[in-house]
Amino acid sequence: MKTVSLLRGGLWITYATFVTRIFVFLSNLVLARLLQPSDFGVIGIAYVFWSFFTLFTQDTAGAFIIYKGVDNPKYVNTTYTISLGVGLGLGLLMAISSPWVASFFNEPALVGILIVFAFNLLLSSATYVYSGVMTRRMQYQALANISLANSITRLLCTTGAALLGLGYWSFVIGDTISWIVNALLTRYYSRHRFRLQIDPEIRSEVLTFCFGSVGASLGFYLSFNADNFTVGKVLGNASLGYYNLAYQLSMTLSGISSALLNQLGMPVFAQLPIDKQENALFKVVEQIAFLTAPIYALIFLILDPSVVTLIFGSQWIPICTVLPGLLFYAYFRVVNSPLYSMLVAKGRPDLNARVSLQIAPLAVLSFIAGAYQGGIIGVSIAVAAVLGILWTLYYWWIACKHLHWSMSRFLRPCFIPILLSIPGLAISFHLPFIVKPFTFLFAYLVCIQVVAPQQIVQYQALIHKLYDRLFH
Incomplete structure (x- = not known):
């Protein structure tokens, strides 16, 4: 290809x-x-x-x-x-x-x-x-x-x-x-x-695959929609309105990433030789993580009450309180999406189903507890903890165990970019609005140069390669 x-x-x-x-x-x-x-x-x-x-x-x-x-x-x-x-x-x-x-x-x-x-x-x-x-x-x-x-x-x-x-x-x-x-x-x-x-001979194979996909989707549904259900039932329609808009804003990038990987990643992964799939998945996860972590950090810095008031109106200021937790979760949803595509491409949607169905009950309980203890803020914190950190750790452990891959190899690029974003956020958070993004990006690039300099080299090589292919 x-x-x-x-x-x-x-x-x-x-x-x-x-x-x-x-x-x-x-x-x-x-x-x-x-x-x-x-x-x-x-x-x-x-x-x-x-x-x-x-x-x-x-x-x-x-x-x-x-x-x-x-x-x-x-x-x-x-x-x-x-x-x-x-x-x-x-x-x-x-x-x-x-x-x-x-x-x-x-x-x-x-x-x-x-x-x-x-x-x-x-x-x-x-x-x-x-x-x-x-x-x-x-x-x-x-x-x-x-x-x-x-x-x-x-x-x-x-x-x-x-x-x-x-x-x-x-x-x-x-x-x-x-x-x-x-x-x-x-x-x-x-x-x-x-x-x-x-066709009677085909029916069972189609249904087996679809049942595995449905199992995965059911677990994803319970985990990814129970927060909205809980907010609507416990806290009312107005709170759900705030939460729903904040959720849609924070999930924009993950939606783009998921669509890209499902439409491009699945057929590409499916046609790769088995011995090249692990390395291909690692490269995709690594690049996505280092590129998306600063984007979500920038969204967090930019969407303050003044900006929300300017864009949506002052009645929507409460969404600022839930955005941090939802953005944190959205980042992990992006970096986990290549694994979902790889498992489907390998004919193992059952592993997606297993993880999602096992985590779903804990997610639902955490959302209910969060709603009663902290309102929509409590729900967003539960989302970040359970669907962000816990899901990532368990998902990669299950997948790598069954595929005989190294779990630590994949977890490093998932978490390192988050850690590298913290210094830039701390430095730029209280600065004037106009200089926040530039200060953060400078600090993030410095951290990459110190901790993961190979990323800078890879970006430079990729830019040159794309330039050569597109214009020569």
């Missing part, structure tokens, strides 16, 4: 995910001005249940196609048919359960919202399969164009609905129209015509 092709693919994916996140940020910016925190809280509850049902369709059938390939029509058609059946069944279940959800949270509007989301769920079950085909074929430019179209559609629709005074329904309208556009475009650009067919 040529380096230039991978570079181009990576640039297209980065472009697509970056543009998507920018449009999501713009949408949140506009809606934060037009809507109330309680509106964000209502839709935040709906998204918790949307996330639960999509864990049975996202990263399951599409991931199997990436892992197995598209050459055998029996595999592809069986995967597609199972995905549609699961989507239809789950959509009906979501619609049927919506009155109970609305009653539990004492929010009648959730009935209508979840019924619309049930329709979106069926669309997503087909879309993920089409996207899996395109990802396996590395049609990254087409995927980037689709992401751009979806992002523009969602921004225009949510903004227009909010201007019409539709409140939290603005999110529902924007999401639904975006999913329709997504389904139509992925079907067109994939240029793959599926048949409704379930």
